[in-house]
Amino acid sequence: MWSHSTKSLCISRSAALTQQRAHDALAVAKALLFGTDNCPVPSQHFNVVRDAIKPYQKPQQQRKVQLQLTLRELSQFAQRTIPNDHMEGGSLSTVTFGSVVAPLLDVAAVLESSARAYLDKIITCVPSARGIVTNLDKHSVLRIWLYQEGADCRTHCDPGLATALLQGSQSGLEVTFDEVAPFRLASGDYRSTKRRSALDGDDQSISCDDVIWTPAEELVRSSSLSSSGASTEYEPVLIMAGTQTQVLTSHRIRGVPHRVVNVGPNASCSAAPRVNIILELRPEFPKQWYGFEPVDSEMRSLDSFIHKH
Ligand SMILES: O=C(O)CCC(=O)C(=O)O
Ligand SMILES: [Fe+2]
Numbered sequence: 001m002w003s004h005s006t007k008s009l010c011i012s013r014s015a016a017l018t019q020q021r022a023h024d025a026l027a028v029a030k031a032l033l034f035g036t037d038n039c040p041v042p043s044q045h046f047n048v049v050r051d052a053i054k055p056y057q058k059p060q061q062q063r064k065v066q067l068q069l070t071l072r073e074l075s076q077f078a079q080r081t082i083p084n085d086h087m088e089g090g091s092l093s094t095v096t097f098g099s100v101v102a103p104l105l106d107v108a109a110v111l112e113s114s115a116r117a118y119l120d121k122i123i124t125c126v127p128s129a130r131g132i133v134t135n136l137d138k139h140s141v142l143r144i145w146l147y148q149e150g151a152d153c154r155t156h157c158d159p160g161l162a163t164a165l166l167q168g169s170q171s172g173l174e175v176t177f178d179e180v181a182p183f184r185l186a187s188g189d190y191r192s193t194k195r196r197s198a199l200d201g202d203d204q205s206i207s208c209d210d211v212i213w214t215p216a217e218e219l220v221r222s223s224s225l226s227s228s229g230a231s232t233e234y235e236p237v238l239i240m241a242g243t244q245t246q247v248l249t250s251h252r253i254r255g256v257p258h259r260v261v262n263v264g265p266n267a268s269c270s271a272a273p274r275v276n277i278i279l280e281l282r283p284e285f286p287k288q289w290y291g292f293e294p295v296d297s298e299m300r301s302l303d304s305f306i307h308k309h
Contacts, residue, residue: 004177007306008241008256010118011223013234017110022235025107026169030275032101033065033146045100048082052097055144063148071112071137078105104277107166108142111237111279115164118239119281122249125301126294129248132161132283139190139282147172147263149272157255158242159186160282165238167216168276175219175240175258178211183251185243185290190282213259244286250294252302 004010024040031039031046033055039046055067069077078098098105116133123130140160145153145168152172167173220236240256263274283289294302 010239011236017235019235024103028104029144063151065146067144071140111164114237115162115281119162125305126298135284138284143278147274149264153260155259160242160280161244163240163280165278170274172260172263173216174213176211180257
């Protein structure tokens with residue numbers, strides 16, 4: 001379901017992701033990063049898991065915590081065993097990390113397939129770029145953010161191909177379709193950017209005034225109004241183009257600038273923190289594609305895709 005005429009952002013709902021499942025996954029994410037309240041998984045596991053995967057917290061800004069794992073690391077962690085405190089048949093048993101954080105993995109899988117489905121539509125128009133979607137698990141990342149009251153996220157475009165995310169446990173995410181800054185590519189080495197600026201999602205900082213910001217909730221509302229059949233019992237997934245898709249499409253589909261604002265106690269009085277789960281698809285060799293130009297027939301395919309309703 002396209003929520004923007006430039007095809008730079010779409011909203012999809014999958015029968016695999018009910019609102020309850022999204023809620024459970026956010027609770028697991030919160031437990032992993034922070035505490036264990038309202039968590040569907042026994043608390044004793046999280047100390048072990050937290051020690052194993054080390055969420056990132058920038059010392060100067062204690063109000064934001066991030067956990068970032070490549071999809072490859074995620075699948076390795078999922079198979080790892082951790083002690084189960086309950087004795088089974090008299091002997092000490094183990095469980096997999098994956099079974100402990102199952103709701104989170106469910107959501108990650110839906111986010112990944114949503115982002116891939118979006119990307120497939122673009123690659124179908126630009127078949128000579130097909131190589132860019134191989135080995136995506138190497139640098140693509142699952143990011144979990146926890147924002148304490150007062151924390152925010154500066155305006156940026158994600159550097160990868162496409163990002164799929166939930167709206168989060170509280171509002172705050174906003175996007176703009178305005179042009180806010182000159183186009184800039186990521187460094188191209190996702191491993192070094194991970195170390196350098198993990199706190200802000202490896203992003204490219206943008207300075208902007210006078211742009212129109214749309215809260216994620218408003219995007220979702222307007223996309224459900226325009227669609228007939230989509231059921232609202234399923235959680236909406238937002239998919240946004242990143243700057244690498246802007247390169248692949250010769251700037252026809254632009255990376256979507258976004259930010260997180262005003263994280264605090266909200267109207268329903270649920271207290272901060274805000275938690276969100278984000279999956280960003282990143283190519284294995286980004287720099288190889290920086291000079292990519294679609295051929296004429298691909299440009300025409302892209303144009304008709306972009307203008308199709
Ligand atoms: O917290 C959010 O919803 C968005 C975070 C974000 O933009 C990112 O991780 O790149
Ligand atoms: Fe982002």
